[in-house]
Amino acid sequence: MINSYIENTLRYYPERCFNCRRCTQVCPHSVFKEGEDRALLARPEACMECGACALNCPAQAIEVQSGVGCAWAMISAALRGKDMDSSECSCGGDDGSCCGQTQEKSPPCC
Amino acid sequence: MAHRVEPGLYRLGNPKPDSPVFASANYTLSFDALRSALAGIDGYILVLDTKGINVWCAAGKGTFGTEELVRRIQSTGLAGIVIHRKIIVPQLGAPGISWPEVLRRSEFTVEYGPVRARDLPEYLKTHKATNEMRRVEFPFLDRIVLTPVEFVHAALPMFIAAAVLWFLAGPAAALAAVSAVLAGTVLFPALLPFIPTQDFSTKGLILGAVVALPFAVSFGTNPVLPVWANGISAATALLLIPAVIAYLALNFTGCTTFTSRTGVKKEIFRYVPVMALMAGLGIILGMVLGMSRFFGVI
Numbered sequence: 001m002i003n004s005y006i007e008n009t010l011r012y013y014p015e016r017c018f019n020c021r022r023c024t025q026v027c028p029h030s031v032f033k034e035g036e037d038r039a040l041l042a043r044p045e046a047c048m049e050c051g052a053c054a055l056n057c058p059a060q061a062i063e064v065q066s067g068v069g070c071a072w073a074m075i076s077a078a079l080r081g082k083d084m085d086s087s088e089c090s091c092g093g094d095d096g097s098c099c100g101q102t103q104e105k106s107p108p109c110c
Numbered sequence: 111m112a113h114r115v116e117p118g119l120y121r122l123g124n125p126k127p128d129s130p131v132f133a134s135a136n137y138t139l140s141f142d143a144l145r146s147a148l149a150g151i152d153g154y155i156l157v158l159d160t161k162g163i164n165v166w167c168a169a170g171k172g173t174f175g176t177e178e179l180v181r182r183i184q185s186t187g188l189a190g191i192v193i194h195r196k197i198i199v200p201q202l203g204a205p206g207i208s209w210p211e212v213l214r215r216s217e218f219t220v221e222y223g224p225v226r227a228r229d230l231p232e233y234l235k236t237h238k239a240t241n242e243m244r245r246v247e248f249p250f251l252d253r254i255v256l257t258p259v260e261f262v263h264a265a266l267p268m269f270i271a272a273a274v275l276w277f278l279a280g281p282a283a284a285l286a287a288v289s290a291v292l293a294g295t296v297l298f299p300a301l302l303p304f305i306p307t308q309d310f311s312t313k314g315l316i317l318g319a320v321v322a323l324p325f326a327v328s329f330g331t332n333p334v335l336p337v338w339a340n341g342i343s344a345a346t347a348l349l350l351i352p353a354v355i356a357y358l359a360l361n362f363t364g365c366t367t368f369t370s371r372t373g374v375k376k377e378i379f380r381y382v383p384v385m386a387l388m389a390g391l392g393i394i395l396g397m398v399l400g401m402s403r404f405f406g407v408i
Contacts, residue, residue: 003308004380005373025222025239026204028246029368049370050170052204066205067371068170070364071310071378074371084375 009065010047014038016061023062026052114162115141119186123152127193130234132223133179133203135160135168140227147227151234156197158182169206176211183216198223201244248367253299256365260295264358267291278400286325290351293321294358299365310369311381314359318352325351339408342395349392353385360385 010031017038024032024039029046032039032053039061051066067085074084115136122132122145130153134144137160144155158178160168168174183189183197199207201222209220224233224243233239268291276284298305298317305313330344360377363369402408 004376008370008372050205055208058210069369069371069374072361
């Protein structure tokens, strides 16, 4: 069965890692786990490309093209003739939202 | 402005110069959740200006970010208020924060706390988070709370489609339109982990086929219509309903806590043409039926 989520833009260069463990602290899906000498890439397919690990890696051992996985925002951008990768999820914004115009509730993505 | 807290430094209880500092967004619910979780603990809350948006969304947009954190540390004079140089930032703020950059520019070390504010008291005992504290889940309640908003987004097109179908094809066709939207916006989020396959579009197509089946049987067994017309009626339901539900399912990706942009993009290129083809064929077949009725063929 086709799974569109197996591949992503996450790249890990373990030879640069000096085991500061920040990646294991910031990842919300346990993509990295602590190893003896360096972080281990445990669940690469679970990466949602939030970019937290790469931004917080002081050794530049992690690269990822961060972005929001929101079809509504990407299709809207494409329909407006814009690049899908330039789309920005409008959740929580004043201009309408893909996950709630009101903020009475705090949905998971928000 | 109704959901915004004034950015700045807030005292929590009776803080001393060595009390911990917690960063938060200026979204009322984020701020209140933090205050409630820290009841009985003395400290400071540094509220960043995230334009009234919660931590995770604001981090994705960069408003809960390095720039704002450093600016707020400096504008509040935090370095003169506390004697330590550590600030506890919610883990979901990390997509906007670069701790080495914050350290370089403000001399404050960022410590990433747990995902949920309610875990903070436990976290503060050791300053170590368990795997559970670090993981984001997407449980039933979190999914179901999104369904009213999802439904409202699709409600207007649904009512228009239902009204048109009522006049053109009768109440059963209108009910099919309402059922498709309800299934796509309410049933799909509720059943998300239980529907087979990983892709949202294929999950939507599967749910759509299940929802469409009774309508197809009902439309396709009309004794007063010829066999070919019954066949077209059933095919219309089997093409249109799954296409609508799959599209609504695909749009739910933005509400989840785990879909990657790469994956969603792949889904769009793989399945939106299929959905468009199914919807187009369904509409053509529906028009064939309508014209056949109009010209008295059936």
